[in-house]
Amino acid sequence: MSTEKKILICLGTSGIAAGGKAVLANFETHLAQAGKADEYRLVSVGDRGLFRDVLVDVIDGLGRTTYEHVRPEDVEDIVQTHIVGGELYAPRAAGADYHEFFASQTRIVLANCGEINPECIDEYCAAGGYAALQAAIFEPAHMLTDTVKASGLRGRGGGGFPTGVKWQFTADAPGEQKYIICNADEGDPGAFMDRAILEGDPHAVVEGMILAGLAVGATEGYIYCRAEYPLAIARLEVAIAQATERGMLGESILNTPKSFTLKIKAGAGAFVCGEETALIASIEGKRGNPVSKPPFPAQSGLWGCPTLINNVETFANVPPIVRNGAEWFAQYGTENSKGTKVFALAGKVKNTGLVEVPMGMTIRHLVDGPGGGMLVKRLPLKGVQLGGPSGGCLPASLLDTPVDYESITQTGAIMGSGGMVVMDTQSCMVDIARFFVEFTVAESCGKCTPCRVGLKRMLEILEDICSGQGTPAHLDFLSEMGETIKSMSLCGLGQTAPNPVLTTMKYYPEEYAAHVEDRECPAHVCAELVDFVVDDDKCIRCGACSRACPAEAVHWQKGQLAKIDSDRCIQCKACISACKFDAIR
Amino acid sequence: MSIDITKVESILAASGRGKGVLIPILQAVQNEFGYVPREAVDCVAETLDVFPVDIYGILTFYSQFYLEPRGRYTIRVCQGTACHVMGSKEVLDHFSRQLGIEDGGTTEDGVFSLERVACLGCCGMAPVVAVGEEFYGAVDMTKADELIATWRAKAEESE
Structure with missing residues (x-):
């Protein structure tokens, strides 16, 4: 339907935070006022993955025009200039940056994010959705597993275990009742792809899980989603209801004897629940303590039944693989890491x-x-x-x-x-290591001593180093303790938690040395190691530091060198952030 | 402080008794009261025939459960990696100073609770702060002051 005129508005968590709902409302009003409401269809879509306040795409006779940083007050001008006048509204047109960002990507799992209305099953179907299910349901179950195996897909949650092999294990495991679990407990600080997929294309995850259910012979599935993602949960609920209504989910899928039902479990805030055995314990209503493997969940998982656990991105890869074939998928990527x-x-x-x-x-x-x-x-x-x-x-x-x-x-x-x-260069690597260990100390479940106690000791040492109390002997302790924790912890959390410390020590030894030997933080991040003095040569006397100081500790007068009153200074570093000339040390 | 126990009873009545119901029940209790009161724990334990200690085990394990009443609005300051690199620690410290409470605390007037969270999943907007259900991006100390003022005004308005 290339002739259909529509306006896409990105309304994921980021888009909404930037005022997207008001933009949508204003489009409704101004389109109606201009008499264009019947001509253009307004579509709310998920986040496209690039944060540009509110992104709006107008698709019409002018082709596809993207507007970025759209504020509610811009809408009237866009409607008047573009929709009514038929001309580009230049002040908000997306720049070269925006287009380059997308030009260098290959989008398979994000293909629909920011393109279709995630709360509309028809749009997902129009983009090829549920075609894989409609084809696969009439074929023998092992063909699905074979396709996923042949594609070379590996788990996207971090482990990188071959997905098809995991499916095979679960399919082969004896047991009447089997379960499919989608790990949507995206807890890694700094990762938000699963949120974008769940908010932008929830049906892809649902379809991937149904296909997995058919492949391994499971009739029930759970999506374990972190509660910090309320919008993702809401959109999944809509997707599940729509798919059930269309006969893609529930009893007798597409009028066949096969059935698959899906439930959502909201997490309660525990990073360790991203670990599969802890996640299972949490769904069972217990504390999320990991247990040792084997038995693997494929043999004995949820309530002791064979259980297949994959993460959001892995499931979202499945429908395109089944739709387009394993070879199509395997053309992307490297020898051992496909897609x-x-x-x-x-x-x-x-x-x-x-x-x-x-x-x-x-x-x-x-x-x-x-x-x-x-x-x-x-x-x-x-x-x-x-x-x-x-x-x-x-x-x-x-x-x-x-x-x-x-x-x-x-x-x-x-x-x-x-x-x-x-x-x-404004980041201190010792501080980054300390930051991550602080996180894992808080999130360790406490079951294994090396992880519970060892990480805490590492954190104390790192805090000492960051505050100028470190010694060279501390560094030996860190590497030794790190290796011990890695080799002696039960689950992935402990086995990997020392990595940030060990890698920064390996690649930035001089920075650790500066902290313990010279009592200096080269990046001026560790507050106790910063003097908070203004460098006469670098200061251009602009006064930015004085304005930024919340404690009125920076004295400055027009044209004069700023001076920091150490009695009033609270070491918040607002002045350092504000100074564009690195003049505060 | 005594609570309306019938609310807990109706949550229990509405919920099934099958496997894995305990956490959803506790989540519903918290949605109702804003925290999980002691009386509610006793009531749930008795109805489901589990020991209260097992319920406390769960409540203290998951960071989302509270055993004390919370402020009207929770200010959640993201401390994810991207936010950390963009200066979120300073933002958290600033909130803490301005509100006079530590991480996890509640202001005396009961308007704000302050919380650090691991990651809100909007790293592109770092540093991110959420007040209630609203998300704010690129928060610095100036913007933090504005947020406190805006939401305090909102609280006073609705009183």
Whole structure:
């Protein structure tokens, strides 16, 4: 339907936060006033993965026009100039940046995000949705597993276990009752691809789970979604209701004897529940303590029954694979890592957002291509943090590492769920390590001693180092303790928690040395190691620091060097953030 | 403070008795009261025939459950990686100073509770702060002050 005129408005969590609902309402009003309400269809879509306040696409005789940073007050002008006048409304037209961000991507799982109305099953079907189910339901179940196996798809939640093999294990496991679980407990700070998929294309996940159910012979499924994602849960509920109404879910799917039902379980806030055995315990209504494997969930999972657990992105890959064939999927990626991966690019890059690229791209390509380079040109890249609290920091010298499971593991980091946080010279690597350990200490379930006690000791040492109390002996302790925790913890949380410390120690030894030997923080992040004095040579006497100070500790008069009153200073670093000239040390 | 126990009873009546119902029941109780009161724990324990200690085990394990009443609006300051790199620690400290409460605390007037959260999943908008259900991006100290003023005014208005 290329002739249909429509206006797409991005209304995911980010779009709504930027005032998207008011933009939508204003379009309704102004289109009606201009007498164009019947001509253009207004469609609310999910976030497209690039944060540009509210994004609006107008598709009409002018082709497809994207407007970015749209404020509610811009809507009248867009309607008057574009819709009525037939001309581009230049002030909000998306720039080259926007188009480059998408041009360098290959979108398979994000294809529908920001393009279709996630609360409308017809739009999903029009984009090819549920075609895979309609074809697969009449074929023998093993064909589905064979297709997924042949595609080379590996688990996108971090582990990278071959998905087809997992399906096979579950299918082969003896048992009348089997379960499918979707792990939507996206807890890695810095990863938000699962949220975008659930908000932007929930039917893809639902369809992927139904296909998995057919393949392994499960009739019940659970989506375990973190409660921090209320919009994702709401949209999943809509998708499940619609799919049930159309006979894709529930008893006798598409009038066959096969059945599959889906329930949503809202998490209650525990990072460790991303670990599959802890997640199962949580669905069972218990504390989310992991248990040792084997038995694997494929043999004995939810309520002791064979259970298949995959994450959101993995399930979202399944319908396109079944629809287009294993070979089509396998053309993307590398020998051992097939397909695409969605990365959540964030931190100090120009374009932050979700980037889907074929496996095997280099980190440099991601940062310079879709990322658009560094946020502040004069501050060079210092490191890239991959894989959240379980991952590691890679220095600028390793930017040409390809992103596939094996290459990343070799560096000491892990692919993880795909969080990629870019840091410039204003980030302190010791502080970053401390930050992650602080997180894992809080989230450790406490079952294994090395993880519960060992991480806490590591945190105390790191805090000492950051506050200028560190000694060289502390560094030996950190590496030794890190290795012990890795080898002696039961679950993935403990086994990977020391990674951020070990990788930063490996790649940034000089920064640790500066902290323990010279009592200096080269990035001026660790407040106790910063003097809070203004450098006469660098200061241009602009007064930005004085204005930013919440404690009135920076004295400044027009044309004069700013002075920091150490008695009043609360070491909040507002002045350092405000100074564009690195004049405060 | 005594609570209206019939509300707990109706939650229990509306819920099934099958496997895995305990956490959803506790979530419903918290939605009703804003926290999980002691009387509610006793009532749930008796009805489901479990020990109260097992319920406290769950309540203290998951960070979303509260055992004390909360402020009217919860200010959640994201401390995810992207937010951390963009200065969210300073934002959290600023809220803490301005409101005079620590992470997890509630202001004396009962308007605000302050909480650090691991990740709100909007890393592109870092540093992110959520007040109630509303999300705010690129929050610095100035914007933090504005948020406190806006929401305090809202609280006074609705009183």
